[in-house]
Amino acid sequence: MTAPNQPRIAERIGPRTTLQKLLSRFHFGITLFAVALSGLTILLAGVTALRGYADRNMELAAQLGAYGVEPALVFNDPHAVREGLEPLTRIPGIARLRVLDDRGRPLTQWTSPVADPAPVLTRIFFPRPFAVSVQRNGSPIGTIEVWGDSSTLIDYVRIGLLAGLGCLFITALGTIFLARRFEYELVKPLNEIATVAHDVRLHRRFDKRVQPLGIAELDRLGGDINALLDELQGWQGHMESEHALLAHRASHDTLTAMPNRAAFDEQLAERIAAATAHGDRFALLFIDADNFKAANDNFGHTAGDTVLVAMSTCIKETLRKGDFAARIGGDEFIVLIDPLDTEAVPDQLANRIRACVSQPIALPGGETYRAAVSVGVAVFPDDGDNATALLTAADAAMYSDKMTNRSS
Numbered sequence: 001m002t003a004p005n006q007p008r009i010a011e012r013i014g015p016r017t018t019l020q021k022l023l024s025r026f027h028f029g030i031t032l033f034a035v036a037l038s039g040l041t042i043l044l045a046g047v048t049a050l051r052g053y054a055d056r057n058m059e060l061a062a063q064l065g066a067y068g069v070e071p072a073l074v075f076n077d078p079h080a081v082r083e084g085l086e087p088l089t090r091i092p093g094i095a096r097l098r099v100l101d102d103r104g105r106p107l108t109q110w111t112s113p114v115a116d117p118a119p120v121l122t123r124i125f126f127p128r129p130f131a132v133s134v135q136r137n138g139s140p141i142g143t144i145e146v147w148g149d150s151s152t153l154i155d156y157v158r159i160g161l162l163a164g165l166g167c168l169f170i171t172a173l174g175t176i177f178l179a180r181r182f183e184y185e186l187v188k189p190l191n192e193i194a195t196v197a198h199d200v201r202l203h204r205r206f207d208k209r210v211q212p213l214g215i216a217e218l219d220r221l222g223g224d225i226n227a228l229l230d231e232l233q234g235w236q237g238h239m240e241s242e243h244a245l246l247a248h249r250a251s252h253d254t255l256t257a258m259p260n261r262a263a264f265d266e267q268l269a270e271r272i273a274a275a276t277a278h279g280d281r282f283a284l285l286f287i288d289a290d291n292f293k294a295a296n297d298n299f300g301h302t303a304g305d306t307v308l309v310a311m312s313t314c315i316k317e318t319l320r321k322g323d324f325a326a327r328i329g330g331d332e333f334i335v336l337i338d339p340l341d342t343e344a345v346p347d348q349l350a351n352r353i354r355a356c357v358s359q360p361i362a363l364p365g366g367e368t369y370r371a372a373v374s375v376g377v378a379v380f381p382d383d384g385d386n387a388t389a390l391l392t393a394a395d396a397a398m399y400s401d402k403m404t405n406r407s408s
Contacts, residue, residue, distance in 0.1 A: 054093075054152075055130075068085065070261075093149060125150065193222065200232075275338075288374050289307070310357070322339070354373060
């Protein structure tokens with residue numbers, strides 16, 4: 001409100017000077033309280049959202065670590081466990097990792113060399129570690145624990161607090177002028193602000209914005225709230241991106257970029273349900289590398305990784321639209337041929353995979369290696385009408401194929 005408007009307000013009020021003072025004090029208190037409550041509500045909603053995303057990211061990181069250390073826990077190999085934890089040590093916000101065996105005894109642990117910048121925030125957002133049970137064939141074989149720290153949250157909280165304090169400071173200046181208006185002139189703009197704060201708090205509507213209110217001071221306040229909402233929306237988008245990245249890592253093998261065992265189990269359950277409902281058939285190919293340990297021993301683990309990547313490429317090249325492939329273990333792969341029709345003959349696809357894998361593979365050291373695989377085929381529902389029976393039949397067929405190749 002400009003200075004020339006103030007005398008005109010005084011002339012309209014006339015002799016009711018005492019009432020004007022009372023009304024001004026009343027408006028000042030109500031306005032300050034409402035706007036401060038709105039700012040605190042928005043800040044609380046932002047902190048709550050950050051807490052939720054931080055918890056989910058730690059949970060996904062623990063799940064990712066569980067998949068990485070599962071093979072190593074099977075053989076109780078601390079060195080391999082540490083290698084399985086290596087991807088997690090590069091994720092910001094993780095302060096400590098620990099892996100326990102099936103008896104609860106520590107197998108290995110890792111502590112971040114970077115000091116926690118804000119221990120208070122860590123106690124608020126991460127009061128306890130996230131623990132995920134590592135299972136093999138439905139039986140627990142160990143536990144992975146992940147502690148978070150405040151390194152990824154401190155900047156967000158600092159900016160939020162500064163923006164909130166700045167917003168409240170501007171509000172305090174604005175309310176000095178707003179207190180000179182009558183109550184009906186303030187109800188509508190304050191209700192607009194309260195509506196935005198209400199939607200943000202209850203529905204997490206960070207896309208809501210305060211519209212122009214027709215009052216300069218409240219428009220400035222609305223701009224500050226919109227700026228805070230822009231920051232919260234940006235934080236939300238950033239956390240969602242991290243959530244999507246961790247979700248992808250949790251469901252995919254880091255070496256071959258193929259879906260992992262968890263993703264395969266979900267796909268198999270869905271396809272069994274769909275095939276049962278529609279009376280369809282599909283085939284499951286269980287693929288296992290022959291004598292893969294010798295390749296690792298003779299040429300090193302890096303060469304072994306190269307062989308696994310080459311095998312995954314061969315498997316992907318055989319897939320049709322609708323088929324699914326996953327790496328479920330060290331050198332074990334699964335292919336779902338769905339639907340099973342005259343164009344999809346499992347034995348032909350298995351032979352194509354064998355032929356592709358048998359081609360010379362260039363290793364990092366300059367050597368070449370010819371891999372070989374054993375393939376077991378099981379058809380739903382002929383060889384099994386549930387996941388366990390189908391996998392058992394395919395595994396048995398794979399071992400039969402392996403023994404046949406050894407004896408030939």
